[in-house]
Amino acid sequence: MSVEKMIKEIAKDAREAACKLRSIDTQKKNSALEILAEKLLQEKDRIAKENAKDLSTAEKKGLSPAMIDRLTLDENAIQSMARGLGEIVSLPDPVGKTTGMWKRPNGMEVGRVRIPLGVIGFIYESRPNVTVDAASLCLKSGNSVILKGGSEAINSNMALAGIINSALHEAGLPGKAVQVIPTTDREAVTILLSLGEDVDIIIPRGGEGLIRFVTENSQIPVLKHYKGVCHVYVDEFADLEMAYTICFNAKVQRPGVCNAMETLLVHRSVAGEFLPKMAEQLQKAGVELRGCSETVSRVSGVKAAEESDWPAEFLDLVLAVKVVSDMDEALVHIEKYGSNHTEAIVTRDYNRARRFIAEVDSSAVIVNASTRFNDGNQLGLGAEIGINTSKLHAFGPMGLEELTTTKFVVFGNGQLRS
Amino acid sequence: MSVEKMIKEIAKDAREAACKLRSIDTQKKNSALEILAEKLLQEKDRIAKENAKDLSTAEKKGLSPAMIDRLTLDENAIQSMARGLGEIVSLPDPVGKTTGMWKRPNGMEVGRVRIPLGVIGFIYESRPNVTVDAASLCLKSGNSVILKGGSEAINSNMALAGIINSALHEAGLPGKAVQVIPTTDREAVTILLSLGEDVDIIIPRGGEGLIRFVTENSQIPVLKHYKGVCHVYVDEFADLEMAYTICFNAKVQRPGVCNAMETLLVHRSVAGEFLPKMAEQLQKAGVELRGCSETVSRVSGVKAAEESDWPAEFLDLVLAVKVVSDMDEALVHIEKYGSNHTEAIVTRDYNRARRFIAEVDSSAVIVNASTRFNDGNQLGLGAEIGINTSKLHAFGPMGLEELTTTKFVVFGNGQLRS
Numbered sequence: 001m002s003v004e005k006m007i008k009e010i011a012k013d014a015r016e017a018a019c020k021l022r023s024i025d026t027q028k029k030n031s032a033l034e035i036l037a038e039k040l041l042q043e044k045d046r047i048a049k050e051n052a053k054d055l056s057t058a059e060k061k062g063l064s065p066a067m068i069d070r071l072t073l074d075e076n077a078i079q080s081m082a083r084g085l086g087e088i089v090s091l092p093d094p095v096g097k098t099t100g101m102w103k104r105p106n107g108m109e110v111g112r113v114r115i116p117l118g119v120i121g122f123i124y125e126s127r128p129n130v131t132v133d134a135a136s137l138c139l140k141s142g143n144s145v146i147l148k149g150g151s152e153a154i155n156s157n158m159a160l161a162g163i164i165n166s167a168l169h170e171a172g173l174p175g176k177a178v179q180v181i182p183t184t185d186r187e188a189v190t191i192l193l194s195l196g197e198d199v200d201i202i203i204p205r206g207g208e209g210l211i212r213f214v215t216e217n218s219q220i221p222v223l224k225h226y227k228g229v230c231h232v233y234v235d236e237f238a239d240l241e242m243a244y245t246i247c248f249n250a251k252v253q254r255p256g257v258c259n260a261m262e263t264l265l266v267h268r269s270v271a272g273e274f275l276p277k278m279a280e281q282l283q284k285a286g287v288e289l290r291g292c293s294e295t296v297s298r299v300s301g302v303k304a305a306e307e308s309d310w311p312a313e314f315l316d317l318v319l320a321v322k323v324v325s326d327m328d329e330a331l332v333h334i335e336k337y338g339s340n341h342t343e344a345i346v347t348r349d350y351n352r353a354r355r356f357i358a359e360v361d362s363s364a365v366i367v368n369a370s371t372r373f374n375d376g377n378q379l380g381l382g383a384e385i386g387i388n389t390s391k392l393h394a395f396g397p398m399g400l401e402e403l404t405t406t407k408f409v410v411f412g413n414g415q416l417r418s
Numbered sequence: 419m420s421v422e423k424m425i426k427e428i429a430k431d432a433r434e435a436a437c438k439l440r441s442i443d444t445q446k447k448n449s450a451l452e453i454l455a456e457k458l459l460q461e462k463d464r465i466a467k468e469n470a471k472d473l474s475t476a477e478k479k480g481l482s483p484a485m486i487d488r489l490t491l492d493e494n495a496i497q498s499m500a501r502g503l504g505e506i507v508s509l510p511d512p513v514g515k516t517t518g519m520w521k522r523p524n525g526m527e528v529g530r531v532r533i534p535l536g537v538i539g540f541i542y543e544s545r546p547n548v549t550v551d552a553a554s555l556c557l558k559s560g561n562s563v564i565l566k567g568g569s570e571a572i573n574s575n576m577a578l579a580g581i582i583n584s585a586l587h588e589a590g591l592p593g594k595a596v597q598v599i600p601t602t603d604r605e606a607v608t609i610l611l612s613l614g615e616d617v618d619i620i621i622p623r624g625g626e627g628l629i630r631f632v633t634e635n636s637q638i639p640v641l642k643h644y645k646g647v648c649h650v651y652v653d654e655f656a657d658l659e660m661a662y663t664i665c666f667n668a669k670v671q672r673p674g675v676c677n678a679m680e681t682l683l684v685h686r687s688v689a690g691e692f693l694p695k696m697a698e699q700l701q702k703a704g705v706e707l708r709g710c711s712e713t714v715s716r717v718s719g720v721k722a723a724e725e726s727d728w729p730a731e732f733l734d735l736v737l738a739v740k741v742v743s744d745m746d747e748a749l750v751h752i753e754k755y756g757s758n759h760t761e762a763i764v765t766r767d768y769n770r771a772r773r774f775i776a777e778v779d780s781s782a783v784i785v786n787a788s789t790r791f792n793d794g795n796q797l798g799l800g801a802e803i804g805i806n807t808s809k810l811h812a813f814g815p816m817g818l819e820e821l822t823t824t825k826f827v828v829f830g831n832g833q834l835r836s
Contacts, residue, residue, distance in 0.1 A: 019753065023776045096776075102798055108787055110797050115779070117809045200809050221639050221810045242832040249834040335437065357827050358441045358514075361533070369526055369830025378835065379528050379826055380520055391535045391618050391823045392639045393811040405809045408797055409775050412787025414660040416667040417796065 011198035013176040026093040032171035050159035116142030118200035125206035128156035141403035151184035225389035227313035228258030228341035235347035236267040342374040363396030429616035431594040444511040450589035468577035534560030536618040543624035546574035559821035569602035643807035645731035646676030646759035653765035654685040781814030
């Protein structure tokens with residue numbers, strides 16, 4: 001069968017499964033997830049065997065130890081997937097939730113009720129555990145999902161797909177609710193991105209290259225973020241002790257993720273006191289600083305920042321630092337170089353906090369806490385399938401509710417339009 | 419200046435205006451709308467003069483009387499625009515509304531606050547009054563808007579744009595918040611649809627041809643519906659007296675709109691009693707019936723329906739009629755031929771009503787009322803900019819809230835991620 005025919009069939013099957021999933025109740029969906037968790041633990045040897053094939057190819061290809069680590073499905077990784085499933089079982093089912101109901105002057109009751117989006121295309125790289133995470137979030141929110149993982153994880157992903165499939169059958173759910181595309185052919189992605197009739201939404205997760213490829217080639221709406229160029233602005237009224245800990249946490253706690261701080265903005269009136277001490281802490285932790293001319297003159301060991309450092313997502317122990325003469329300059333800098341992802345202010349001033357929240361156009365705007373909190377789990381959504389920095393549908397982390405939409409329901413007793 | 423350069427400049431200006439609009443308060447926006455209402459009435463002669471140019475071209479081109487009627491901006495039409503502005507002033511401002519707020523175990527408060535989408539591209543046909551409607555809805559929801567109307571209304575639209583512009587200036591709002599593309603060049607649309615950096619969302623309103631052209635050529639997400647193939651299902655447990663009035667209203671009250679009934683589905687067990695009487699009423703009102711074989715055999719004067727009649731949006735006094743053997747058959751028919759727009763059931767049975775609501779995948783699912791109620795005004799949204807039958811962002815009529823999104827705000831006191 002040609003790749004095109006195969007992907008079209010997968011999409012048609014996904015649409016059919018989505019119709020059935022619409023009216024399946026929570027218990028059945030939870031039961032499928034519980035069965036899946038059990039099966040993953042039972043089948044850990046089979047998973048390990050298939051995973052070993054991917055690991056051996058990866059070693060031959062000379063993938064980095066970090067990449068190989070992310071690819072590995074050892075017992076720990078499998079237990080962690082099973083625990084993740086348990087957490088999703090415990091989350092409330094968004095489907096069927098009435099988000100509002102009101103009565104019209106003519107006596108009709110009008111409500112809005114959450115329903116699944118339909119069919120989700122999920123395109124991702126290396127980590128095979130994402131296969132189970134994404135499948136379980138889509139299933140719990142009543143959507144069917146087509147998963148396209150990285151070629152380096154194909155054997156692991158196919159093994160997981162088989163286990164997911166048998167769990168769906170055992171729970172009495174349509175097996176085609178979760179499908180893994182069984183090929184490493186890149187054409188499969190391009191074809192999937194053209195099937196707007198059968199696929200409602202595309203969620204890509206991975207590096208900026210993948211995301212740009214998907215966005216440029218998709219005829220289906222894409223929920224995604226390209227990068228997180230997150231700023232912390234240390235205001236002239238900041239509690240400097242708090243500012244040290246927040247900035248250190250935002251940069252150092254996990255530098256390789258999208259909600260880590262990439263640029264530090266410091267109000268001139270506190271720069272003299274704050275910057276040298278902050279720089280020392282960061283440099284001790286191995287952070288390379290690239291500063292504006294004022295930063296360079298105030299702190300030793302700082303490289304002069306180039307223009308390309310301001311919009312950069314370093315994803316590493318590198319930080320751009322700029323002294324600003326007032327809050328306006330900080331806001332203008334964020335507007336120009338930011339990525340609408342996450343911005344934080346450290347201040348004790350009530351009006352500065354209010355203004356920062358009102359004017360910064362980011363999916364999360366944070367007062368006096370680390371940027372690292374922009375995450376579905378940390379914000380209280382329970383789990384996330386990704387972060388969206390386009391304004392459409394859901395701005396910011398997307399949890400179960402964000403994988404649904406609402407329809408209007410109307411209860412009348414014979415009302416006519418005049 | 420080339421069309422491309424012009425449209426790019428318009429989009430850049432719209433983005434800049436959108437930044438300013440983000441933190442402008444309700445009073446100022448309302449004041450701009452009130453000033454605009456006054457100005458429209460004051461400038462009615464100038465509007466009429468420009469409108470006369472469009473009308474004279476339309477007559478020369480031989481446009482239909484209905485089209486010319488829609489193009490006409492007489493005193494009535496202008497007063498109606500001014501009244502519409504008053505209604506939008508009276509609606510609550512969605513921007514800044516907190517849709518939820520909760521406390522995390524670490525003491526952080528997390529909330530979601532409504533913010534504007536940003537820049538909206540609105541592409542529409544003939545009616546120039548839509549220029550004022552769309553501009554006022556976008557402005558009230560804090561968005562800037564780029565309007566591209568039909569070539570037949572260009573003089574009227576430019577006159578309205580001038581008046582809107584001077585109202586914005588008088589109210590102290592950025593003049594570029596509302597821009598009308600000052601050309602009838604079709605290339606302008608294609609260019610606008612490519613400017614994803616500066617335009618956040620495209621809303622087309624018009625015939626299916628326009629909508630398909632926009633969707634196929636847009637690199638920006640499009641909120642739209644192609645057509646409304648709305649069904650009424652008269653169940654075996656229907657109150658038949660109610661069913662006559664609902665079906666008559668859904669078909670006849672205004673047949674040329676997207677929420678009018680296009681297909682009537684009747685349960686076999688009531689078809690013998692219901693169909694002949696219903697058909698007589700509809701035929702008396704000039705409705706042409708196209709029926710399944712059973713309908714043809716039960717009712718006189720019914721044409722046999724062809725396959726192409728089932729997915730058809732007639733927008734006219736034409737109705738497809740099918741007898742179904744049970745509710746399952748009705749649901750399968752709707753799933754196959756429906757447009758996810760509006761579906762209604764007439765029944766006295768509690769379980770049938772519940773099941774119809776759960777299983778029908780339409781933006782409005784209605785029990786015992788006319789399909790004609792799927793409209794932002796009628797459902798209580800206050801006003802609508804259009805109806806969306808894609809699941810993304812907002813399914814169904816889009817009012818002021820649907821022209822916004824939410825961002826997360828976080829209030830901490832030094833929280834760090836561990």
